[in-house]
Amino acid sequence: MTAAIRTRELSKDYLVGFWRPRPYRALDRLSIDVAPGDVFGFLGPNGAGKTTTLKLLMQLVFPTSGEAEILGRPLGDVSIRRRIGYLPENPYFYDHLTAEELLDYYGRLFGQSAADRRQRVGKTLDRLGIGAERRLPLRKFSKGMLQRVGLAQALLNDPEVVFLDEPMSGLDPLGRRDVRALILELRDQGRTIFFSSHILSDAEALCTRVAIVAKGRLAASGTLADLKEFAIQGWELVMAGVPPEALERVRARARRVVTIGGDRYAIDLPPDGRPEELLRELAAAGATPVSLNPLRETLEDVFVRRVAEMGEGARS
Amino acid sequence: MSAIGPVAAAVFRESVRDRVFYNLVLFGVLLVGASIVIGQLTAGQDVKIIKDLGLAATSLFGLFIAIFIGINLVSKEVERRSVYPLLAKPITRPQFIAGKYAGLLLTLLVNLAVMTVALYTVLYFLARGIPAPIQGAWDAPALDPALLKAVAMIFLELAVVTAVALFFSTYSSPMLSAIFTLGVYVVGQFNAELKRFDAIVDSPAAIAVAKACYYVLPDFSRFDVKLAVVHGVPVPGAFMAASAAYAAAYVAALLFGAMVIFARRDFK
Numbered sequence: 001m002t003a004a005i006r007t008r009e010l011s012k013d014y015l016v017g018f019w020r021p022r023p024y025r026a027l028d029r030l031s032i033d034v035a036p037g038d039v040f041g042f043l044g045p046n047g048a049g050k051t052t053t054l055k056l057l058m059q060l061v062f063p064t065s066g067e068a069e070i071l072g073r074p075l076g077d078v079s080i081r082r083r084i085g086y087l088p089e090n091p092y093f094y095d096h097l098t099a100e101e102l103l104d105y106y107g108r109l110f111g112q113s114a115a116d117r118r119q120r121v122g123k124t125l126d127r128l129g130i131g132a133e134r135r136l137p138l139r140k141f142s143k144g145m146l147q148r149v150g151l152a153q154a155l156l157n158d159p160e161v162v163f164l165d166e167p168m169s170g171l172d173p174l175g176r177r178d179v180r181a182l183i184l185e186l187r188d189q190g191r192t193i194f195f196s197s198h199i200l201s202d203a204e205a206l207c208t209r210v211a212i213v214a215k216g217r218l219a220a221s222g223t224l225a226d227l228k229e230f231a232i233q234g235w236e237l238v239m240a241g242v243p244p245e246a247l248e249r250v251r252a253r254a255r256r257v258v259t260i261g262g263d264r265y266a267i268d269l270p271p272d273g274r275p276e277e278l279l280r281e282l283a284a285a286g287a288t289p290v291s292l293n294p295l296r297e298t299l300e301d302v303f304v305r306r307v308a309e310m311g312e313g314a315r316s
Numbered sequence: 317m318s319a320i321g322p323v324a325a326a327v328f329r330e331s332v333r334d335r336v337f338y339n340l341v342l343f344g345v346l347l348v349g350a351s352i353v354i355g356q357l358t359a360g361q362d363v364k365i366i367k368d369l370g371l372a373a374t375s376l377f378g379l380f381i382a383i384f385i386g387i388n389l390v391s392k393e394v395e396r397r398s399v400y401p402l403l404a405k406p407i408t409r410p411q412f413i414a415g416k417y418a419g420l421l422l423t424l425l426v427n428l429a430v431m432t433v434a435l436y437t438v439l440y441f442l443a444r445g446i447p448a449p450i451q452g453a454w455d456a457p458a459l460d461p462a463l464l465k466a467v468a469m470i471f472l473e474l475a476v477v478t479a480v481a482l483f484f485s486t487y488s489s490p491m492l493s494a495i496f497t498l499g500v501y502v503v504g505q506f507n508a509e510l511k512r513f514d515a516i517v518d519s520p521a522a523i524a525v526a527k528a529c530y531y532v533l534p535d536f537s538r539f540d541v542k543l544a545v546v547h548g549v550p551v552p553g554a555f556m557a558a559s560a561a562y563a564a565a566y567v568a569a570l571l572f573g574a575m576v577i578f579a580r581r582d583f584k
Contacts, residue, residue, distance in 0.1 A: 058403070060403060060404075061583060090397075101329075108322035108325075154401075
């Protein structure tokens, strides 16, 4: 099966410095495969090379070396752009146009007829929750609304592959929820979604596969469950109204028990601590469950560690 | 090719929204005001002066539009990053450049057309009521169709200026583009003098530079037939055709250069 997105040894150097320009490697030999229908999270801290990768795939910058394909075609093939959508990071559009006019303009570039454009523009703006504001000039739009317009223009042509650069940035919690729902809807329609983010919870909620980049290099890739960094490292069970005699039994099994006010206790269990059994026992003894959460290393922790490792690797 | 039209239409729409056409109001006020003042001061000469003034203002207003919109055509899109979502659509970079150029040319064409109509209207009212024998003694009739030749030559000149501005706009800042374009325009006005530079300067290096400028830079003075038209001197069709070909060659070369530069550019 043809990969939806495929890169091989893709590298990009930028020249920095005015008098004596020297190359700065923004992306270093990136090789990834994204299967059709995947929701692929491209994760990394700021400056890791995420936006550079997306710009390379969109041909906004050209690779120093390596190659890439979208839907089995080389990037230079303009016809491929009829089948993809792209939301840039912090998108900016023309101030003097309304959302409707902007989408109509892009629709014309896709060669859509006037009737087709009217119907698509209306439908896409409805889908993104842009109501009467669609007739206001974009200069009056908030950052969150511009992000929605950005998503609308990325979906205007019913793309098979959607590239989203930090789609959640600048959105309030409701906006984030809407974007998550939209990505899941696109996934259910069988589309491939490639999105960059520096927030792990976005990836956890959405991704079938992830790649982690740091300092321009691929640090890890696979499903989140496969990545040993994100394996469960323990459980945190919070219970209320735990009787004193039961507490003794809990202390014997837990790594740590912390009183968190009132009669609530946070119980830290090892990965094999069978939290469901303990939960059942405590409930039978009269305690009330408050929450149960898996403990994992956070994406931030992994970034910091990977970056530190890479730094050591470079020195050695 | 279908992507060029939408980009051109967008440029035209932006110039309408940015109130570029307000200059037409200024043009109208200038022309009507001048005709009232001049009409009271001089008898008979007023038509000639209004023609002179009208054509000069048409050229100057067009020049402002060509330079100040031209220098922003590409650089503004790149600076504000609106070019990112645009170039992810089915449009090639050369089509983008061609569309931008066509859009500004359309803006200029509409501007020039309106200014020409305004000029003819003012001339009509100036000549109205003046007896035919007196009009017959003028160098050229008030509603002289030859005025259109002068306007066409202004348009050709502006087409070249726009291409120069767009060319610089593909790789330098608006400020630098404006300076470069104005520089090319001013030097281009004195192009014929550059050829005869050896008559006034001894330095071989200076003569070589002047000769190089003469051969590379467009000769804008050849598009200026305003004086001839106002004084009723005929402008041959062959000269017009040669000027059109001359302008087309420069535009083609400049657009090609702009496309080559823009096609290789990284948007960091």
